[in-house]
Amino acid sequence: MLIKHRVQRNSLKTSHTVFSPLINPQAHQSGLLQELLQEDPAHDYDLIVIGGGSGGLSCAQEAAVLGRRVMALGFVVAPAQGPSWGLGGTCVHVGCIPKKLMHQATLLGQALTDSRKFGWEYHQQVKHNWETMSKAIQNHIGSLNWSYQRALREKAVAYVNSYGEFVEHHKIKATNGKGQETYYTAAKFVIATGERPRYLGIQGDKEYCITSDDLFSLPYCPGATLVVGASSVALECAGFLAGLGLEVTVMVRSQLLRGFDQEMAEKVGSSVQQLGIRFLRKFVPVEVQQLEKGSPGKLKVVAKSAEGTEMIEGLYDTVLLAIGRDSCTKKIGLEKIGVKVNEKPGNIPVSDVEQSNVPCVYAVGDVVEAKPELTPVAVQAGKLLAQRLLGGCLEKVSFLLAPTVALTPLEYGCCGRAEERAAEVYRKEGLEVTHTVLWPLERTAACRDSNTRYAKIICSRLDYDRVIGFHVLGPKAGEVTQGFAASMKRGLTKQLLDDTIGIRPTRAQAFTTLEITKSSGLDLTQKDC
Known part of the structure; x- marks a missing residue:
């Protein structure tokens, strides 16, 4: 069924003709469609999205395409350690995009080696320049930020670079970078605040270690690096650092790539080791000491066996932590309105339609409990959520068949x-x-x-x-x-x-x-x- 409807946006003073081929006939018959097409004059917006990452932006833009009044809040608070960024979330700034580009840098280096077997002769010394790579990656990310802002304008989404915090069930406080506060109301809210890296909680970790968030924008070559963790992020980072010619050690507490097929995980580990990466299996760091300041500097790591009392020490230029991420759900007022949040890692349990225990609050993306932490999953979940809430669609995301790839060499x-x-x-x-x-x-x-x-x-x-x-x-x-x-x-x-x-x-x-x-x-x- 193709339905054409015209909606007057009170906040933007513009009128939009919207074609929605996704309206379900059952929605029309039950009266849900008529309800969806009625704006709520009691609120400033039909939908407010808190979070400027892939899932939140997808939801906001789809809701706007459906002719609804939509606001997106995308302010990212810079943590004590680690970078801040603009629109686009983890994927654009410290995830998929820079990771794939650094992976490509490694593949180019391997291709140089292979090329001699195909007859290519070169005599000039070939070396990698970290600063050149980092600058090129950051320039590309900057262009993506601009494209996201332009897309929101074109779709008439009201974007506010402010930090959102609930004060009542249908009311939030938006605080900008200057501390100015503005209040907005909405019929429904979507939490899409994503995650940030987890630290070990040991002496010296926050003072001297970096995370993947830092690595992708690091202005200097990290040198000899200890990667702590066994996740896909850990092995991907270890892989491209080794591929760039750096000395890399990976410290693993238990199994590689938890949650993935374990036969494949061990094969990934073996392939990474062939690059010369050293594995320290069944060890966990207990202390990080700074021996020399610098960029990078020199660090000593003391580690303990995860299965006994054996202690080991090692010297590294950089220690990279890749031990998981915690959801950004603290300090956004969820406790004030009774939204259930898991204590650790802070994610939100939702129903099969992304609804929290509070009817007007939904969540998509990495902040959701027990769902694949993948950008395309967040994008599709956000889009379908908007269609269900505002367009009468009944389709849900099929999480089981979500494909993914680990960008190890x-x-x-x-x-x-x-x-x-x-x-x-x-x-x-x-x-x-x-x-x-x-x-x-x-x-x-x-x-x-x-x-x-x-x-x-x-x-x-x-x-x-x-x-x-x-x-x-x-x-x-x-x-x-x-x-x-x-x-x-x-x-x-x-x-x-x-x-x-x-x-x-x-x-x-x-x-x-x-x-x-x-x-x-x-x-x-x-x-x-």
């Missing part, structure tokens, strides 16, 4: 269930795992190791061998995963993969020729060049 892409999680749900006898090793053609001439790249699919025997887990470790794994994720949403099966003609010679072709099952016990090893 050898990328790991996945979609659906990890093998161990699948076994819990379907039992081992209800699964069939088919796998292979990959050796991309362009790596053969360069004599890159042939058996580190790996792919597998996990299928449900009880559902026509439907693919419920997709995993690939290799170059451009994110690009490969994206297409298969769309197919999985449409019920991809092993037979459909077998019936598909592959593109030769590509990495993705391997998924159309999978033959060896884990249950067969056959060897996958390929001979080196």
Whole structure:
């Protein structure tokens, strides 16, 4: 059903004709549609979004497209340690964007090495300049900030660079950088304040350590670096630092890539180690001391065994903490209106329609409990939330099939269930795992190791061998995963993969020729060049 409606925006004094193809017929029949199209004169806005990241901006812009009065608050408080930023949130400033660009810097360095095998001869010394890379990345981020502001203006979203804090159920206080306070009311609110890095809580961590938030805008080369943590952020940072020629050590308390497929996680760890990265497994820092000031300086780290009493010490130029993030839900007045917040890490439990325990308050993005902390997930959740609240749509986000990629030097892409999680749900006898090793053609001439790249699919025997887990470790794994994720949403099966003609010679072709099952016990090893 295509519905055309005209809405007079009281706050902006403009009128907009809006076409919404997403209106559900049930909404019209139940009277919900008529209710949605009525503005609430008792409030300044129909919707106020607190947070200027991907999820919040997506929600605000979609609500404006639907012809509603929308305000977005995007003030970022600079913590005692770490940077502040403008519109765009974590992804743009200290996440996906700078991470991918630094990952690309590493890949270019690897390509230089490989190029000699393809006949390229060069005699000038090649070295990396951190300052040049950092400046280029920050210039690009600055251009993205401008584009976000322009998009909000074009969609007539009232953007206010102020800090939002609830004072009543339908009323917030907005405080700008000069301390000036303004009060606004709205029928509904969306919390999209994101997360900030967690510290260890030991002597010297906040004084002398940096986090990934700092690394991506660091004005100097960090030198010999200790990365503390085993998350995707930790391994990604370790990978591109090593790829730039730096000495890197990774200290891991327990397992790598918790929540991911553990077979793949260990393979990622092995691939990272091949860059010369040293792993300290089952250790945790207990103290960080500054021996020399400077940029970077010199630090001593004292660590203790996570399983015993053994103590070790190490000297590093930089200590990078990547041990998780806590939600930014403190000091925004949620306790004043009774919104339930988990004590640690401060995220908000919501229903399957992103609604908190307080009916007028919703949440999207990393601030939400037990949802994938991925930018595209936040964007889609924000967009669909606006459509449900203000456009009569009933569609919800499918979180289970959210694809993702770890941008380690050898990328790991996945979609659906990890093998161990699948076994819990379907039992081992209800699964069939088919796998292979990959050796991309362009790596053969360069004599890159042939058996580190790996792919597998996990299928449900009880559902026509439907693919419920997709995993690939290799170059451009994110690009490969994206297409298969769309197919999985449409019920991809092993037979459909077998019936598909592959593109030769590509990495993705391997998924159309999978033959060896884990249950067969056959060897996958390929001979080196």
